[in-house]
Amino acid sequence: MDIIAQLETAKSAPDAPFPLFRKWLSDAESAEVNDPNAMSLATIDSDGTPSIRMVLLKGLDESGFVFYTNRESRKGTALDSNPVAALCFHWKSLRRQVRIEGRVERVSDAESDEYYKTRPLGSRIGAWASDQSRPLESRTHLVDKVSALEAQYQGLEDSIPRPPHWGGYRVIPSSIEFWHDGEFRLHRRVVYTPRTDGAAQGSGWDRKMLYP
Numbered sequence: 001m002d003i004i005a006q007l008e009t010a011k012s013a014p015d016a017p018f019p020l021f022r023k024w025l026s027d028a029e030s031a032e033v034n035d036p037n038a039m040s041l042a043t044i045d046s047d048g049t050p051s052i053r054m055v056l057l058k059g060l061d062e063s064g065f066v067f068y069t070n071r072e073s074r075k076g077t078a079l080d081s082n083p084v085a086a087l088c089f090h091w092k093s094l095r096r097q098v099r100i101e102g103r104v105e106r107v108s109d110a111e112s113d114e115y116y117k118t119r120p121l122g123s124r125i126g127a128w129a130s131d132q133s134r135p136l137e138s139r140t141h142l143v144d145k146v147s148a149l150e151a152q153y154q155g156l157e158d159s160i161p162r163p164p165h166w167g168g169y170r171v172i173p174s175s176i177e178f179w180h181d182g183e184f185r186l187h188r189r190v191v192y193t194p195r196t197d198g199a200a201q202g203s204g205w206d207r208k209m210l211y212p
């Protein structure tokens, strides 16, 4: 039985959120039919309009949650104006949700390069071909761009450079909430926030339960 599903007080929740998140992600890898690392990503445009879409979690460490995208896309432009985001995982088969909020930083060029190299050829070409979020007059136009790039890089597949407009972002959490379905909507919620008392970041997490 999951620890959060049985929680009586916040004291009995794990001290820190990342090991618990990894456990839930690993449970989702076994339970979900596809994309257990899919998460919704909410951003705020420069005029205050919220927008949301799915992305894939591609990196996770104690500093935050990493995804990759086109930095000139709608979300990239929104993050230039308002470098904050909210993430939400919903694992339907497990009846669990995790919500994360925080500021957003670009990952380093070296880290983006490393990840770009691991992508299949088609995805590396696609990152060059797609002017993500901008109007596309016909599908043929995109297909032709892909063909031209395939011809350009024929024989050089291993050295296709990362497009300068494509890279990662890291959401550095100011809160992480774990939600577990409960009977009669009496769900369990526990929210972690980085401890702000005293010295440095990284000195631990506070946690509390919330009414469902």
Ligand SMILES: Cc1cc2nc3c(=O)[nH]c(=O)nc-3n(C[C@H](O)[C@H](O)[C@H](O)COP(=O)(O)O)c2cc1C
Residues within 6 Å of the ligand: 035, 038, 051, 052, 053, 054, 055, 056, 057, 067, 068, 069, 070, 073, 074, 075, 076, 132, 133
């Ligand atoms: C399950 C799933 C995973 C996705 N993963 C990504 C991703 O990792 N990066 C990305 O740029 N778009 C991803 N997309 C596409 C986005 O949802 C979205 O259509 C695209 O990024 C353009 O969003 P924007 O116009 O708001 O910038 C994914 C879509 C789905 C349904």
